[in-house]
Amino acid sequence: MLSVIPIPAFNDNYIWLLQRTETNRAVVVDPGQAEPVLAYLQAHGLTLEAILVTHHHHDHVGGIEELLANTPVPVFGPVNPAIKNISQTLSEGDEIQVLDETLRVLEVPGHTLDHIAYVTDKPEQPLLFCGDSLFSAGCGRLFEGTAEQMYHSLQKYTALSPKTDIFATHEYTLANLDFAIAVEPENQALRDYQKKCLQLREDGEPTLPTTLKQELAINPFLRSSEASLKRNVSSHFALPLADPVDVFRHTRLWKDKF
Numbered sequence: 090m091l092s093v094i095p096i097p098a099f100n101d102n103y104i105w106l107l108q109r110t111e112t113n114r115a116v117v118v119d120p121g122q123a124e125p126v127l128a129y130l131q132a133h134g135l136t137l138e139a140i141l142v143t144h145h146h147h148d149h150v151g152g153i154e155e156l157l158a159n160t161p162v163p164v165f166g167p168v169n170p171a172i173k174n175i176s177q178t179l180s181e182g183d184e185i186q187v188l189d190e191t192l193r194v195l196e197v198p199g200h201t202l203d204h205i206a207y208v209t210d211k212p213e214q215p216l217l218f219c220g221d222s223l224f225s226a227g228c229g230r231l232f233e234g235t236a237e238q239m240y241h242s243l244q245k246y247t248a249l250s251p252k253t254d255i256f257a258t259h260e261y262t263l264a265n266l267d268f269a270i271a272v273e274p275e276n277q278a279l280r281d282y283q284k285k286c287l288q289l290r291e292d293g294e295p296t297l298p299t300t301l302k303q304e305l306a307i308n309p310f311l312r313s314s315e316a317s318l319k320r321n322v323s324s325h326f327a328l329p330l331a332d333p334v335d336v337f338r339h340t341r342l343w344k345d346k347f
């Protein structure tokens with residue numbers, strides 16, 4: 090088994106630390122800062138074995154150099170020469186071994202063109218490390234890719250086991266839920282989930298990880314084929330939107346101005 094622990098960084102980032110249960114072996118995903126990772130490793134007597142990177146944004150790669158200065162470890166990441174210190178570049182379908190687990194790579198362009206995600210398909214513990222492509226109740230902004238690319242990237246996630254735990258890298262859930270409720274005010278699952286997340290934040294707890302099952306019920310960016318969402322987005326733009334990609338594109342446009 091793997092334990093997955095959120096290390097808070099910057100204002101609202103989580104650097105996910107994977108630990109092989111009952112051992113001191115650890116891996117981190119998207120270390121935008123080194124200090125909180127080093128502090129956590131030291132406090133818990135852990136040894137860093139590898140670094141995983143999802144995309145080139147500074148808040149995901151900014152801590153790599155300092156971590157490597159402390160412990161030289163393999164750095165896995167996308168094919169993008171702009172990211173320094175990647176020791177093994179990865180593409181769709183590649184598999185890597187970390188902490189005795191196999192992680193499979195998905196290319197998920199949209200937020201950035203280089204964006205990749207890491208997934209384990211083990212039926213007893215399916216995990217998805219999706220960087221900034223997907224958030225709870227939201228998805229990443231389209232800085233580099235098109236809505237069509239992002240739509241197809243997210244389709245790769247909806248094909249995973251609904252039990253999959255999703256480790257997104259920002260605590261944006263409450264703000265995303267305000268938007269999701271504006272889009273689907275009649276969705277009771279959204280109201281219930283908002284109540285749960287408000288309580289978690291009040292208690293100082295992360296709302297993440299979420300699960301694919303939860304997101305399929307509440308995330309407007311995974312629900313472009315739902316009749317209610319189609320109807321509400323069409324009515325907001327006064328356009329007869331039928332194609333799920335068009336619905337997705339317009340949902341994203343709506344959120345960008347929300």
Ligand SMILES: [Zn+2]
Pocket residue numbers: 144146200221
């Ligand atoms: Zn980003």
